[in-house]
Amino acid sequence: MAVYTENVHLTEDGAAVEILDQTRLPNEEVMLTLKGREELYEAIASLRVRGAPAIGIFAGYAIYVLAAQTKCRDFDAFYAEFKENKAYLDSSRPTAVNLRWALDRMEAVVLASREKPVEEIVERLKEEALAIHREDIEMCLAIATYGLELVRDGDGILTHCNAGALATSRYGTGLGTLLLAKEKGIRLRAYCDETRPLLQGARLTTYELQKAGVDCTLICDNMASLVMKEGKVSAVFVGCDRVAANGDTANKIGTSGLAILAKYYNIPFYVFCPSSTIDFGCRTGEDITIELRDPKEIKELYFEKPIALPEVKCYNPAFDVTDHSLITAIVTEKGIVRPPYEENLRRLFAQSGGKAWLI
Numbered sequence: 001m002a003v004y005t006e007n008v009h010l011t012e013d014g015a016a017v018e019i020l021d022q023t024r025l026p027n028e029e030v031m032l033t034l035k036g037r038e039e040l041y042e043a044i045a046s047l048r049v050r051g052a053p054a055i056g057i058f059a060g061y062a063i064y065v066l067a068a069q070t071k072c073r074d075f076d077a078f079y080a081e082f083k084e085n086k087a088y089l090d091s092s093r094p095t096a097v098n099l100r101w102a103l104d105r106m107e108a109v110v111l112a113s114r115e116k117p118v119e120e121i122v123e124r125l126k127e128e129a130l131a132i133h134r135e136d137i138e139m140c141l142a143i144a145t146y147g148l149e150l151v152r153d154g155d156g157i158l159t160h161c162n163a164g165a166l167a168t169s170r171y172g173t174g175l176g177t178l179l180l181a182k183e184k185g186i187r188l189r190a191y192c193d194e195t196r197p198l199l200q201g202a203r204l205t206t207y208e209l210q211k212a213g214v215d216c217t218l219i220c221d222n223m224a225s226l227v228m229k230e231g232k233v234s235a236v237f238v239g240c241d242r243v244a245a246n247g248d249t250a251n252k253i254g255t256s257g258l259a260i261l262a263k264y265y266n267i268p269f270y271v272f273c274p275s276s277t278i279d280f281g282c283r284t285g286e287d288i289t290i291e292l293r294d295p296k297e298i299k300e301l302y303f304e305k306p307i308a309l310p311e312v313k314c315y316n317p318a319f320d321v322t323d324h325s326l327i328t329a330i331v332t333e334k335g336i337v338r339p340p341y342e343e344n345l346r347r348l349f350a351q352s353g354g355k356a357w358l359i
């Protein structure tokens with residue numbers, strides 16, 4: 001499978017969403033066709049589709065697919081049904097703001113078309129979902145291009161989780177620069193954290209980089225300090241699930257530890273994100289809800305036999321918040337933002353038409 005395959009898209013007849021099931025990677029490449037409410041919800045909750053921007057793209061298509069199944073013919077009944085589906089999909093995962101962002105954007109289309117017949121509203125929802133996807137592709141390319149300003153031939157880049165094409169569309173955010181650099185003949189070496197417990201780094205990041213021909217080396221999460229100490233890491237590149245107004249950033253569990261290590265070793269720590277991941281409605285990281293997941297993911301999911309006794313307690317937060325003071329810069333589609341984030345994020349996005357969420 002090509003690296004830039006659109007792993008989330010609408011089927012040709014527009015009746016379903018097709019995704020590459022990320023839980024089966026890297027061993028099996030299985031496409032799923034989804035159109036039922038429960039299976040659409042489950043695909044997000046079980047991480048069949050994952051990564052903040054990909055969840056947003058999927059949510060746009062999912063709510064359209066459900067709207068297209070409506071039997072309602074008057075606006076009020078249609079809108080009530082739409083809101084119910086929206087709340088249901090929105091409850092599938094709490095941390096990545098792109099989910100709510102995409103659903104809100106779709107709701108705005110419904111409200112702006114309230115005078116139109118239901119069939120026309122449904123058609124507009126389809127156009128909006130396609131636009132969300134198209135814009136993500138453009139944003140990823142812009143982010144990856146800005147990222148090229150931060151690297152030199154021969155650099156070693158440490159990555160965490162997966163912020164590539166699988167998590168977005170085409171290039172990705174955190175991995176976009178590595179993929180684009182490869183196309184431009186700039187040689188970068190990636191050190192990929194395996195990313196316990198769901199192993200997105202091992203299963204997905206190395207899958208994408210290896211297929212693209214980028215030099216990548218898999219390490220266990222607890223090896224990052226040594227690899228940094230050995231001078232192999234020129235910079236850390238991560239994606240993110242929500243950036244608060246002050247620059248505090250939620251990303252996959254383990255990210256904040258890496259940022260602390262990077263500061264100790266004097267290595268720049270860069271966060272990559274599209275404006276759809278910036279939430280000006282969250283003042284600081286304290287306002288970000290951290291998803292807690294099933295303890296079985298730690299003890300059982302990727303092992304042949306459980307690795308701890310059944311009665312052993314587990315704590316499984318899926319994300320952590322990296323303090324803005326540890327972030328060297330945030331790379332967005334509008335440019336590279338440096339501290340003070342509160343001021344500079346607002347300035348950049350206010351000047352560019354206020355596209356970021358809730359500005």
Ligand code: MRU
Nearest residue numbers: 050051052161163167239240252
């Ligand atoms: O739980 P996941 O796999 O959805 O977590 C994903 C991440 O933490 C990514 O780094 C983030 O969504 C950015 S993807 C461009």
